[in-house]
Amino acid sequence: MPDHTAGPARVADPAPAVVVEADDPLVLDGTTAFMRSGGRVRVLPRERTAEADVAVVITGDTTPRTLAVLHRVSKETGGRARIVLVADCITEAQVRQAVTYGMTGFLVRPRSSFSHIVNAAVDSARGEPAPLTTGPPGPGESPDPVPLALREAEVLRLLAEGKDVIEIAGELCYSERLIKSVIHTVVKRFGVRNRTHAVAYAIRMGIL
Template structure:
């Protein structure tokens, strides 16, 4: 049964989608046995907090699945993608659809998928540095080729810009707090405030947005 809209689910509701039944059922069985998540049927994706997508190759069908999940959840769902590889263009599109984490399938265990799902619900991304750099390079390229007049106005404090810059460099919240001499709690608060104010999905999306707007 889907959770009541006024009821706060104690753990993230997770939906699993995969290319084949064996992968889907195996992942689902592992998650169902752990009390840190609540496994939901595919038809309740609109009520889910996290969507796990497992595929050998990312395709237009994969991206359409992500897009439909985002629409069904009102843009709220966070997506964990497990695949062999992903192109630069696919990565940029996937982030816009709600991608939070990417795991390389041949090197990923059920435990890592579970951990990434829990972290995704907390707003924390798992993205290999090479993919983060790929995404940032693409956003910078888009920003250079677009007219500044087409950019939306945005106001960020210097502290917010500093935090985003360090996120873009691959630092986590502890490292940023040490670098800027702030508490980790304050850094997390700054990041969440930026994400909420700009209507973004996650930290990766916030960094990409800042680059697109010419802030970084």
């Protein structure tokens, strides 16, 4: 006999609509095929960008052309779509510009698999990644972006490998100042005393 006292069954979240942009046809075809095979997202053709919940943009270097693609996606979706950018590196100025177009996630391309990209797209559709925002500038300074959680994890991983700030900045294509800011943010968030304790805490908690 059915239990009429039970609440309504939870309706599963619909798969987000994703459009993929890439400057390499092989990367575009491979990413699209992987996304379609998993069933976690609905992949739309480029001509249906206006319907997309998330746009995944994959490139090598972040260039003015890359930012133009982000701008176009923003215009076509009325600023509604969230954007995940996958690139080899990005400057602080480019991050600030990309955020105005709706970028909510950034993945370092050489360290990202198809699964990482799908996870980032799904998380972005749910609003889970920490949005990249700008903080108040200091005297004579431009606002610095608040680091993405993914970038924090990258910095922690490299610290765990024994790399110093200069080496990390070079490997991730960021400024030393930004790397120091990421470390300071993580140390404060974890409530520990220094970067060594932050790495130990991350390992103990299974973050690394």
